[in-house]
Structures are given as C-alpha cells and as structure tokens.
Amino acid sequence: xxxxxxxxxxxxxxxxxxxxxxxxxxxxxxxxxxxxxxxxxxxxxxxxxxxxxxxxxxxxxxxxxxxxxxxxxxxxxxxxxxxxxxxxxxxxxxxxxxxxxxxxxxxxxxxxxxxxxxxxxxxxxxxxxxxxxxxxxxxxxxxxxxxxxxxxxxxxxxxxxxxxxxxxxxxxxxxxxxxxxxxxxxxxxxxxxxxxxxxxxxxxxxxxxxxxxxxxxx
Amino acid sequence: xxxxxxxxxxxxxxxxxxxxxxxxxxxxxxxxxxxxxxxxxxxxxxxxxxxxxxxxxxxxxxxxxxxxxxxxxxxxxxxxxxxxxxxxxxxxxxxxxxxxxxxxxxxxxxxxxxxxxxxxxxxxxxxxxxxxxxxxxxxxxxxxxxxxxxxxxxxxxxxxxxxxxxxxxxxxxxxxxxxxxxxxxxxxxxxxxxxxxxxxxxxxxxxxxxxxxxxxxxxxxxxx
Numbered sequence: 509x510x511x512x513x514x515x516x517x518x519x520x521x522x523x524x525x526x527x528x529x530x531x532x533x534x535x536x537x538x539x540x541x542x543x544x545x546x547x548x549x550x551x552x553x554x555x556x557x558x559x560x561x562x563x564x565x566x567x568x569x570x571x572x573x574x575x576x577x578x579x580x581x582x583x584x585x586x587x588x589x590x591x592x593x594x595x596x597x598x599x600x601x602x603x604x605x606x607x608x609x610x611x612x613x614x615x616x617x618x619x620x621x622x623x624x625x626x627x628x629x630x631x632x633x634x635x636x637x638x639x640x641x642x643x644x645x646x647x648x649x650x651x652x653x654x655x656x657x658x659x660x661x662x663x664x665x666x667x668x669x670x671x672x673x674x675x676x677x678x679x680x681x682x683x684x685x686x687x688x689x690x691x692x693x694x695x696x697x698x699x700x701x702x703x704x705x706x707x708x709x710x711x712x713x714x715x716x717x718x719x720x721x722x723x724x725x726x
Numbered sequence: 727x728x729x730x731x732x733x734x735x736x737x738x739x740x741x742x743x744x745x746x747x748x749x750x751x752x753x754x755x756x757x758x759x760x761x762x763x764x765x766x767x768x769x770x771x772x773x774x775x776x777x778x779x780x781x782x783x784x785x786x787x788x789x790x791x792x793x794x795x796x797x798x799x800x801x802x803x804x805x806x807x808x809x810x811x812x813x814x815x816x817x818x819x820x821x822x823x824x825x826x827x828x829x830x831x832x833x834x835x836x837x838x839x840x841x842x843x844x845x846x847x848x849x850x851x852x853x854x855x856x857x858x859x860x861x862x863x864x865x866x867x868x869x870x871x872x873x874x875x876x877x878x879x880x881x882x883x884x885x886x887x888x889x890x891x892x893x894x895x896x897x898x899x900x901x902x903x904x905x906x907x908x909x910x911x912x913x914x915x916x917x918x919x920x921x922x923x924x925x926x927x928x929x930x931x932x933x934x935x936x937x938x939x940x941x942x943x944x945x946x947x948x949x950x
Contacts, residue, residue: 572926573929576922661791662766665793668793671795692803703796
C-alpha cells in the first residue's frame with residue numbers, strides 16, 4: 509500500500525519542514541509567553557488604562573482565527589508601509605494569538621492563590637515584592653503550568669496554518685508532494701508521522717512538568 | 727485612509743456577507759451534527775467494555791494531537807484516494823469538524839457524566855424510577871447544564887477553524903475576499919488592507935457574542 513522508496517526519498521523534505529514548524533513555534537511561543545506575562549501582570553496589578561487595553565486585545569485575539577490574522581499581517585499591513593518577511597509575520601501572528609491564551613492561563617494561576625494568603629503575608633511583615641516572589645508566584649506557577657502547556661501544544665498545532673503565507677513547513681511539504689507526484693498515501697503518512705514526532709514528546713514532557721510543578725499534591 | 731472606498735463598491739459588501747453566510751453555515755451544520763456524535767462518544771467513553779474504551783481513547787488522542795489542517799488534508803486527499811469517495815471540500819470540512827467536535831464534546835460529556843454522584847442514580851432507583859427515567863430525568867438535565875457553556879465555547883472554536891476551509895478551496899468569506907481583492911487590484915491597490923480588515927471584524931462579530939454567552943452561562947451555573 510505504501511511505497512517506501514517514495515517515503516525514503518521525501519522524508520528529508522519533511523525533516524526540513526519540521527524544522528520550519530519548530531522554528532516558527534519556538535519563537536512564536538516565546539513571544540506569546542512574554543505577551544501573556546505582561547498582560548497578566550497588568551491585569552493583576554490593576555493598571556488603569558492599560559488594563560482596558562489588555563481586555564480588548566484578549567477579546568480580539570481570542571475571537572478571530574489565526575489564518576485571518578496572518579493574512580491581515582502579511583497581505584494587508586504592507587499597504588500601510590509595514591513590510592515584513594513571512595517568517596516575521598508567522599512569529600508575530602502566533603505571538604498575537606498565543607499571548608491572549610497565555611495571559612488567561614497565567615491570570616487564572618495568579619487568581620487561584622487566595623487573597624487571604626496575601627493579607628497574611630503582609631501581616632507577617634512581608635513587603636509587597638516578598639509576598640509576590642515568596643508566596644504568590646510559586647503557587648501561581650503550579651496552578652498555571654497545565655494551562656500554559658496546553659497552550660504550547662495548541663500553538664504548535666496552530667502553526668500548521670503558516671503554509672498559507674508560503675512558509676515551507678510540514679503542511680506545505682505535504683501539499684507539494686501530493687501536487688507533484690500524486691503520492692497521496694505516502695505524503696499523508698509522512699505528515700502524520702512528522703506531527704507525531706514533534707507533538708508526542710512535547711505532550712509527554714508536558715505531563716511530566718505538570719507533575720513536577722504540582723506542589724499541592726506532593 | 728485611501729482605498730477604503732473599495733468597500734462601498736457595488737456588490738462588494740453583499741458578496742462578503744454571502745461568503746460569511748457560507749462560513750456560518752458550515753460551522754452551524756458541524757456544531758449541530760457534533761452534538762449527537764459527542765453525546766454518543768461521551769457515553770461510549772464511560773462504558774465498562776475495555777475494548778470500546780481503548781478505541782475511544784485512541785480516537786480522542788489522535789484527533790487532539792493532529793493539527794486541524796492536517797485532519798482536513800487527510801479527509802480531503804486521503805478519503806478520495808482510499809475509497810474513491812470524492813467528498814467535495816465542503817463535505818470534507820464538515821466531516822472533520824464533526825469528528826473533531828464530536829471527540830471534544832465527547833470528552834466533555836464523559837467528564838460531566840462522571841461528575842454526577844453515583845448516589846443520585848441509586849436514589850432515583852430506590853424511589854422506583856426505571857433506569858431510563860433516572861437517566862432522562864435526573865442525570866441528563868444536570869449533564870446538559872454542565873455541558874452547555876463548554877459547547878458554546880466549542881462552537882466558537884469551530885467557527886474560527888472554519889477559516890481553514892479556504893485552504894481546501896471552499897468559496898467562503900476569505901476566498902470571496904481574495905476574489906474581490908484580485909478583481910480590483912489596479913483600481914484599489916490598497917484594497918487588501920480593507921477587505922482583510924473587514925473579514926477580521928466579521929469573524930470577531932460572529933465569535934465574540936458566542937464567547938460572551940459561554941462566559942455568562944458559566945458564571946450562572948457555576949455553583950450548580
């Protein structure tokens with residue numbers, strides 16, 4: 509059913525594609541984490557005007573598809589003079605989308621720490637900074653980790669859309685192989701295997717990290 | 727702001743709305759079909775038979791770990807090849823969204839079913855209800871309550887994922903936008919910005935109320 513010689517011939521292309529997927533994902537997720545951290549900090553600290561802006565950003569980013577965000581960045585914004593490469597667009601797009609998801613996960617983590625603990629820490633003479641670093645953040649991390657990891661996996665999967673702005677990722681290679689040789693089965697086989705190779709380790713690592721950070725249960 | 731007039735050009739806005747209608751229609755059909763599939767899948771995930779449970783586990787995990795676009799490719803290119811079953815692009819989209827939505831919803835159903843204490847079924851039984859009565863009068867109403875907010879959220883995700891249909895060649899809102907841009911390229915060189923801007927807004931206008939509704943339902947039923 510599968511022609512292994514075709515698979516052997518085209519496997520290197522999928523390795524290249526996988527690197528592109530990983531490259532975009534790593535930078536996109538890093539940007540998403542930074543954005544998320546910033547937004548969560550602004551919301552928790554109740555910074556007046558910025559807080560409303562963050563709310564707007566989160567709603568817009570969560571309620572529009574990545575593909576449309578990418579088309580707008582890649583085809584639309586150059587008309588205003590913002591010309592950027594496809595790679596930059598993909599990273600910014602993924603960061604824009606992921607930032608809101610990360611912000612929600614981190615905010616939920618921070619809110620999971622009961623207010624009473626903060627008050628108790630102040631009462632015991634902790635400064636604001638000490639309360640944050642010694643009491644709130646360690647617990648917030650442990651309850652935010654599962655959400656953050658789910659978002660990481662979600663974003664790697666979402667990165668499959670970047671082939672639409674001509675980046676040679678795994679999906680792009682699949683389409684190319686089907687289009688050039690009609691080797692549909694082999695292409696789909698390579699597609700599934702490549703994504704499993706990328707995503708299974710992340711998923712397993714995620715489960716391990718979740719357990720590692722589950723301070724409440726240890 | 728020059729170039730925005732493209733949106734006022736005769737027929738542009740109505741055509742975009744028609745495209746949006748296709749998007750919403752695909753999403754609505756997928757959500758509608760996901761609900762029965764999800765209920766059955768969720769029930770199958772809780773049965774005692776280990777083989778059934780293992781099959782459901784693999785189904786759920788596979789759907790979850792594959793990007794939706796990859797699933798669309800598998801359905802669109804793979805099925806036609808495997809059984810000579812020429813699903814059109816729209817059919818492939820609906821099929822994938824139903825399988826995906828059904829799996830996600832099934833997992834929610836499983837969680838909701840398991841969250842209802844066994845005691846309730848036993849109590850209902852003791853009060854003389856048949857097992858169907860206790861399921862339909864006691865268990866199901868509570869399950870649906872716990873399920874509704876998550877299902878509305880899932881609907882939002884399905885609407886957003888419908889955007890991928892354009893990559894299989896379905897003529898929905900994005901494709902219509904591209905056609906408008908291409909047809910007016912010389913007259914309105916900056917039309918791209920405006921048309922994609924409007925599509926961006928259209929998705930937001932469809933998805934945002936759904937998100938708000940899901941949140942409101944969650945809050946209202948949080949303590950039940």
